[in-house]
Amino acid sequence: xxxxxxxxxxxxxxxxxxxxxxxxxxxxxxxxxxxxxxxxxxxxxxxxxxxxxxxxxxxxxxxxxxxxxxxxxxxxxxxxxxxxxxxxxxxxxxxxxxxxxxxxxxxxxxxxxxxxxxxxxxxxxxxxxxxxxxxxxxxxxxxxxxxxxxxxxxxxxxxxxxxxxxxxxxxxxxxxxxxxxxxxxxxxxxxxxxxxxxxxxxxxxxxxxxxxxxxxxxxxxxx
Amino acid sequence: xxxxxxxxxxxxxxxxxxxxxxxxxxxxxxxxxxxxxxxxxxxxxxxxxxxxxxxxxxxxxxxxxxxxxxxxxxxxxxxxxxxxxxxxxxxxxxxxxxxxxxxxxxxxxxxxxxxxxxxxxxxxxxxxxxxxxxxxxxxxxxxxxxxxxxxxxxxxxxxxxxxxxxxxxxxxxxxxxxxxxxxxxxxxxxxxxxxxxxxxxxxxxxxxxxxxxxxxxxxxxxx
Numbered sequence: 001x002x003x004x005x006x007x008x009x010x011x012x013x014x015x016x017x018x019x020x021x022x023x024x025x026x027x028x029x030x031x032x033x034x035x036x037x038x039x040x041x042x043x044x045x046x047x048x049x050x051x052x053x054x055x056x057x058x059x060x061x062x063x064x065x066x067x068x069x070x071x072x073x074x075x076x077x078x079x080x081x082x083x084x085x086x087x088x089x090x091x092x093x094x095x096x097x098x099x100x101x102x103x104x105x106x107x108x109x110x111x112x113x114x115x116x117x118x119x120x121x122x123x124x125x126x127x128x129x130x131x132x133x134x135x136x137x138x139x140x141x142x143x144x145x146x147x148x149x150x151x152x153x154x155x156x157x158x159x160x161x162x163x164x165x166x167x168x169x170x171x172x173x174x175x176x177x178x179x180x181x182x183x184x185x186x187x188x189x190x191x192x193x194x195x196x197x198x199x200x201x202x203x204x205x206x207x208x209x210x211x212x213x214x215x216x217x218x219x220x221x222x223x
Numbered sequence: 224x225x226x227x228x229x230x231x232x233x234x235x236x237x238x239x240x241x242x243x244x245x246x247x248x249x250x251x252x253x254x255x256x257x258x259x260x261x262x263x264x265x266x267x268x269x270x271x272x273x274x275x276x277x278x279x280x281x282x283x284x285x286x287x288x289x290x291x292x293x294x295x296x297x298x299x300x301x302x303x304x305x306x307x308x309x310x311x312x313x314x315x316x317x318x319x320x321x322x323x324x325x326x327x328x329x330x331x332x333x334x335x336x337x338x339x340x341x342x343x344x345x346x347x348x349x350x351x352x353x354x355x356x357x358x359x360x361x362x363x364x365x366x367x368x369x370x371x372x373x374x375x376x377x378x379x380x381x382x383x384x385x386x387x388x389x390x391x392x393x394x395x396x397x398x399x400x401x402x403x404x405x406x407x408x409x410x411x412x413x414x415x416x417x418x419x420x421x422x423x424x425x426x427x428x429x430x431x432x433x434x435x436x437x438x439x440x441x442x443x444x445x446x
Binding site for chain 2: 055068069074080094118122125132146147
């Protein structure tokens, strides 16, 4: 049995990025193992990885040898199994529901539409070129951010972070999606609260250390 | 303030269907309000509904006048705010993580790719006809079910239902996705565990009463 926490991820995967943020916020040390999504037809499809995660997606977290999948489920697991660190979800049911809804507004309604495999399918099935794929990305991220902005700006529960003044599950989902949006050159001006929270998060070392470019498998990281 | 539970949904929405199952499993009575997704350009886009859910998606649950969105977040809220009924998530952190991962494998990685707005975008952006949209649906549901089948069939924690012998969050996500798969004429033979759990769930009145055709807004329901 592998002891301790091991994270299988990929530097630029939004979902892996979320879990890195959560591990850092909780102050939990972990071993990072890269799964290169583009090399050799995708290392996530190899039999050894598929045995850990039949979905053939990153991330996958090992805790004492047991495999956990799905980034939001992993983050809630970390919060429940390691309650001593800062809490990533608030205590009251209605507040927990709000944080989960914000996280899912990103993880269910924005991110899946821009996943690598979906962009590949748009190209092979419909001949979508780079310009069309860019429009597709900006359309869905823009629609998602417009809703997220309304959810955040319209609630007194929003603080320096998505829920109050401490970062948690929703921030761990928001920041990687903004990173992705910037990569696709989406103008963030219509989403000032989203942009403000993104900036506040990136002042924290837990978020900076989780950034794609800070990972050992990032091109040119020199690690 | 509206008292009690009010569910804004649409008979054929997978996400609303999930919440109906959860409400029934918990034995919680609720008032159902239909939001017709296709009438008048989509009633979910009307200002009155947008004030409840800025995402302009169903479902939305009112509890004592407070609005809750995102189906999985709503289901966990019901389980936490109404702990007296049957529990929809198990007690141990690792088991909760498994149930959430199964639910999210459907709700994050299958369902979003076949949402109404995505099919509409494939048609308007890429000219995808009915046959191509059908292939798109079967491709993603098939990929998702292959993974789900491996996750379920490969674990001793799977019982009559997704986790043990009582239905919960994962079953509430699985059943509407199978309903959707059958509508798109996906052959379920490669996914025997998924099909078996779907059948077991539909023997229960909580699932039967939540079915799309049993809703007052279903065409020809006569209610």
